[in-house]
Amino acid sequence: MMNFTVMTLFPDMIKDGLNVSIMGRAIDNKLINVDVVNIRDYSKRKHSKVDDYPYGGGAGMVMQAEPIYDAYTDIINKQKEVNPDIKKPRVIYMTPQGKLFNQTMAKELAQEENIIFLCGHYEGVDERALELIVTDQVSIGDYVLTGGEMPAMIMIDAISRLVPGTLHNDDSAQDESLTDNLLEYPQYTRPASFMGLDVPPILLSGDHAKVDAWRRQQSVLRTFKMRPDLLKDAKITKKEEMMIANLKKGLQ
Numbered sequence: 001m002m003n004f005t006v007m008t009l010f011p012d013m014i015k016d017g018l019n020v021s022i023m024g025r026a027i028d029n030k031l032i033n034v035d036v037v038n039i040r041d042y043s044k045r046k047h048s049k050v051d052d053y054p055y056g057g058g059a060g061m062v063m064q065a066e067p068i069y070d071a072y073t074d075i076i077n078k079q080k081e082v083n084p085d086i087k088k089p090r091v092i093y094m095t096p097q098g099k100l101f102n103q104t105m106a107k108e109l110a111q112e113e114n115i116i117f118l119c120g121h122y123e124g125v126d127e128r129a130l131e132l133i134v135t136d137q138v139s140i141g142d143y144v145l146t147g148g149e150m151p152a153m154i155m156i157d158a159i160s161r162l163v164p165g166t167l168h169n170d171d172s173a174q175d176e177s178l179t180d181n182l183l184e185y186p187q188y189t190r191p192a193s194f195m196g197l198d199v200p201p202i203l204l205s206g207d208h209a210k211v212d213a214w215r216r217q218q219s220v221l222r223t224f225k226m227r228p229d230l231l232k233d234a235k236i237t238k239k240e241e242m243m244i245a246n247l248k249k250g251l252q
């Protein structure tokens with residue numbers, strides 16, 4: 001079982017966000033477990049405050065190191081109580097300054113069994129908390145969010161669906177977009193004609209080899225049009241390389 005722990009000031013956001021749909025089913029089926037720890041519960045200050053003004057001045061507030069460190073220590077101690085052999089967790093701090101999350105990182109993290117996410121808020125987290133407990137810093141994209149909760153949920157979703165049994169059809173995690181740095185081919189279902197738009201006839205031909213070839217070509221074509229940056233890491237054939245070279249010529 002994959003064990004996730006989310007350290008946050010907004011525990012309801014995580015609980016409400018992950019208890020539905022495929023994630024909810026994976027939790028019910030004990031394929032994954034998500035513990036949510038409220039950092040505020042570890043404050044020793046009046047009104048359970050967990051932030052303070054930044055040394056050196058400037059706008060905003062900074063999350064203090066102590067409640068984060070105490071929450072972390074408590075999580076580790078409790079995990080060891082339940083399972084003395086538990087592997088030391090990866091501790092991931094969600095921040096736009098981190099390494100960019102992608103499908104390759106999701107696959108790598110799906111091999112772990114114990115992952116802690118630290119979600120920051122306000123202007124940031126006291127650097128010493130990061131130094132003391134964090135093993136990885138990860139960003140989900142080049143834009144700024146108000147907190148790390150949604151990024152942590154996104155990572156948990158992407159990692160969990162790679163855990164065997166989470167998806168009904170084992171193939172669907174394999175045969176899909178981004179697995180080989182190629183985008184997904186277009187999909188169609190009934191009816192065969194809708195608002196004057198017909199399903200590509202090859203898909204109705206019953207010829208599986210032709211269908212596979214068409215889908216593969218569509219994947220390469222789409223990747224070239226929408227995400228040409230992915231093609232440098234995609235495994236494509238000489239023939240496909242030529243097709244791309246011809247398309248580029250057509251654009252000049």
Ligand code: 6GU
Nearest residue numbers: 094095140141143145151
């Ligand atoms: Cl991981 N956190 C925040 N606050 N903003 C982000 C992000 C993470 N990734 C992109 N923007």
